[in-house]
Amino acid sequence: MPATATLAVPEVKFHFNVPDKALYACRLSRKAVRSDARLLIVGPAAELQRLDGLLWSFSAVDFVAHAWCADNAATARFAPVLLAERAPADAAFDAVLHLGDRVPEGCDAWGRLIELVSASDAADREHARMRWRAYRDRGWTINRHDVQEDPQS
Template sequence: MTEVAFHFNVPDKLVYSCRLLRKAWSSGARVVVTAEPDTLSRLDQMLWTFSALEFVPHCRLTAAPVTVAATPVVLAGSLQACPHHDVLVNLGPQVPEGFERFERFIELVTLDDDDRAAARSRWKHYTDRGYAMKRHDLASAGTP
């Protein structure tokens, strides 16, 4: 069964995503990130620029199949044609269709009231279906 983890009190979802993806890539994990198209575009740009000394290899799911298959971080608006099902990161407000095919699934939740309300709904969706939930509260962990 998919391991579901929520990271709460994320100050900036895209900056945190860049750090999370850098850590995942350096550990050898393969990750799919799903979100609204605008969010994926902004994340794509940030992954190119957030660190002058480190690059996180990434591509869009719409890239050439050989590129997608070889790239450890894939940005996908839909999960239908994902090249792997290792780790999924959701930056969007909805439950991603097909999340249950992934081994690990991470939800990022900011301090914004609307984002928190949507996260509560997603949390209930997963718990109602029997998923074991992990909670990572960045506020109590002292993470900026």
């Protein structure tokens, strides 16, 4: 009799007290590239546009290879960091970094999600609380990381 496959419970990690979400996203992207992980970043177009520019310029010694999901298929398929307003159905990735206010569509199919929460924006913090409750209600494993307590972040 074949073994029954069990699906892992999705995991979300909230990074709290982030001073600048776009710069922090750049550092997480660099870390993903250095560890040969594939990262999908989803969020509003304006935030992704800012992030796209920063990924080219945030460090004088690093380049974070990235592409837009809408780029040609070959580029998007092989880019270690992919930017998208919505997650593509056919993309394979190790983690998803979410920059939006609401729980992203299709997230229940993802294994690992990262949420960033501003250190000073009250509205952003309230949206994060709502997302936390939504993930908790879905039965996700939730982890908390306070950026202020970890100088390596």
